[in-house]
Amino acid sequence: MIKLQDVYKIYGNGENEVRALNGINLEIDKGEFVAIVGQSGSGKSTCMNMIGCLDVPSKGHYFLQGTDVSTMSEDQLASIRNKTLGFIFQQYNLISKLNVFENVELPLLYGGYTAAERYRMVQEALTKVGIWHRKDAMPNQLSGGQQQRVSIARALAARPPVILADEPTGALDSKTGLEVMAFLKELHAEGKTIVLITHDNAIAHNAKRIVKIADGNIVEDLPNINNQPFVASEAKGGVA
Amino acid sequence: MSIKQAFRMAFKSLNSSKLRSFLTMLGIIIGVSAVIMIVSLVGGMSKDITDQFEGMGTNLVNVMVMGRNSNRSFEPEDMQTLADENSDSIAAVTPSVNVSLTAKYGTENMSTSGIGVNEYYQQIRNYEMNKGRFLEYVDVERRQQVCVIGSYVAEELFAGADPIGKTMKLNGETYTVVGVLAEKSGAGEGSDDDVVILPYTLAMRMGRNGRVSSYTVQAASADTTEQAIAVIENALYQTFGSDNAYNVFNQAAMVEQLNEMTNTMSLVLGGIAAISLLVGGIGIMNIMLVSVTERTKEIGIRKSLGARRKDIMSQFIIEAATTSATGGVVGILLGFLGSFALGRALDMTVVYSMSAVLLAFGVSTGIGMIFGYFPANKAAKLHPIQALRQE
Structure with missing residues (x-):
């Protein structure tokens, strides 16, 4: 499903050269639930940008569903983001001028679905996260937990096989954080491939596999055997 | 999207x-x-x-003769001869002498514009008569003191009475009204109906220099307008030897x-x-x-x-x-x-x-x-x- 092959991301050059990713090899199969853990500056965000097709490697290859996306044009990447990937961000990243329905509809607009299809798909996604009754609300009328649920619905709307969650609980209290993690587990159970990026080991333990990154290298890649339930060690004030 | x-x-x-x-x-x-x-x-x-201009007709040509300080001159008779010789392109010619008039009938008094023309003017300007007749050749030739008045003048001076045969004073001279024009443009002050038409031979004397300096020429048709202009220009050039001495222009060209x-x-x-x-x-x-x-x-x-x-x-x-x-x-x-x-x-x-x-x-x-x-x-x-x- 996801295969990073000797991927480098290098910023600047000469003495100022910064290697955000230093030759990473990572393979994630279909249906896996992987957590990528690391401190801020470890390269985990760069890694997620790479997996999310928001950025291309300086060197190396990235195969997504068997296709090499590292050489694709910006518009081709946009199309892949639209069809294959669903993003959940720490700051929800809802567009404040659009209501709940329109926010969830956005990826479908770019995906070229008809109005009827869009309505059905938005309804399905919002119903799944239990917030269809607030479809006409504006984002600022919702609590943080509700907003994050809207953003999950938006990630699901176009039915992408891969969900990328970047510190999804970072801005939430422990109870709503728990709810969000429960959603991710549910999605995993439904067969979606889930990549969770976090700096919090406790949250990472919700995943089936934990990949630790430090200084642009993978330092540990182990299955999560004990599969502890979610514990909010520092659920508030997480660093992106 | x-x-x-x-x-x-x-x-x-x-x-x-x-x-x-x-x-x-x-x-x-x-x-x-x-x-x-x-x-x-x-x-x-x-x-x-x-x-305003279209009301005047498009196959009309205006000729201004300024002359030069010489003995050469171009008189109404010359113009008439020219028209007769070129009847294929020129239908009719009239001198056109503009004078401002004070018209008086009984105690009524008004200022109006007078125009001195010959008998062809009616045809050229396409005037219809409401009452009476238009000027005739003898009127012009013998300088008979007769005039044709516009409907506005008839209304103002005669206030409903029949003007035909009445005498009125134009700049102090006695004229007999022989005709009233049919209303042409709303009978307002300063319109085409606010006019007194008299023989040019008389109007000339009212003007300062006693000469005819302006003519209105009717081309045989819209198509021969250009030809008529050429004929007239040619004749005038032959007379004066300079194209500064005259000005020939067509209404349509002016509108354009x-x-x-x-x-x-x-x-x-x-x-x-x-x-x-x-x-x-x-x-x-x-x-x-x-x-x-x-x-x-x-x-x-x-x-x-x-x-x-x-x-x-x-x-x-x-x-x-x-x-x-x-x-x-x-x-x-x-x-x-x-x-x-x-x-x-x-x-x-x-x-x-x-x-x-x-x-x-x-x-x-x-x-x-x-x-x-x-x-x-x-x-x-x-x-x-x-x-x-x-x-």
Whole structure:
């Protein structure tokens, strides 16, 4: 499903050269639930940008569903983001001028679905996260937990096989954080491939596999055997 | 994303910051309404002028003979001979001597314009008689003190009484009214009906230099007008040896010339108004640039959700075009209202021009698209990650 092959991301050059990713090899199969853990500056965000097709490697290859996306044009990447990937961000990243329905509809607009299809798909996604009754609300009328649920619905709307969650609980209290993690587990159970990026080991333990990154290298890649339930060690004030 | 969606999004965006949208549009509104007002009023002026001249007929040729300080002269008899010799191109000729008259009948008194002509004038100007007869050859030849009056003069001086056979004083001399013209142009003061027609042989004496310096020539048809002009010019050149001594011009050509003048005026004034459109366009660009900066994060989000460059591009261009087109529509309405009000206030004819409306709308929309392009391109080129990081 996801295969990073000797991927480098290098910023600047000469003495100022910064290697955000230093030759990473990572393979994630279909249906896996992987957590990528690391401190801020470890390269985990760069890694997620790479997996999310928001950025291309300086060197190396990235195969997504068997296709090499590292050489694709910006518009081709946009199309892949639209069809294959669903993003959940720490700051929800809802567009404040659009209501709940329109926010969830956005990826479908770019995906070229008809109005009827869009309505059905938005309804399905919002119903799944239990917030269809607030479809006409504006984002600022919702609590943080509700907003994050809207953003999950938006990630699901176009039915992408891969969900990328970047510190999804970072801005939430422990109870709503728990709810969000429960959603991710549910999605995993439904067969979606889930990549969770976090700096919090406790949250990472919700995943089936934990990949630790430090200084642009993978330092540990182990299955999560004990599969502890979610514990909010520092659920508030997480660093992106 | 479909165009319809993009328009909906654009309207939403305009609606969400009304004051800003209005101020952005203001330049376009002022520019478009100014263009519409100018075109309407100048169009009205040109229509007035054209109407006035068209009433005179288009196969008429006016001849002015200024002469030179020499013994050579060109008299009405010469002109008549010329007309007779060229009857294939010239249908009729009349001298035309304008004099201002004080007309008096009993105790009634009025100023009017008098014109001294020969018997062909009726045919040339296509006058119809209401009562009596027109001037005849003998009247002109024998300098009989008779006149034909316009309906306005008949009304003013004779107030309903039959003027035929009555005597009236023109500049102190006694004339007998032999005919009344049928009403031609609304019987107002200063109109074609406010006129006294008398033999040119008499009018000449009222004028200062006692000469005929102006003729009206009727060409045989509209097609022979050019030929008639050539014949007359040739004869006059032969007489005077200089083309400064006379002036031959055709009504149609004059109307054309006047139209050209008003068109030029319209263009110049419209051009000045168009500068305001340009300024409005720059205002739109300015606001769009601010908007792109403000909405960097939104652009990042949209890109992360799969928006391609052209999606972002069309979103911002459509937003700019919608802003300026809305301004254009408001400007068109204001322009109509303004020209209507101005036309009323200044008592001017107003001609609403559909092409001006379409042009103004097209130009304002185009300006939005052109000036929206640069900001839209800037937005489309943003890197998704950098845009997402922006707060």
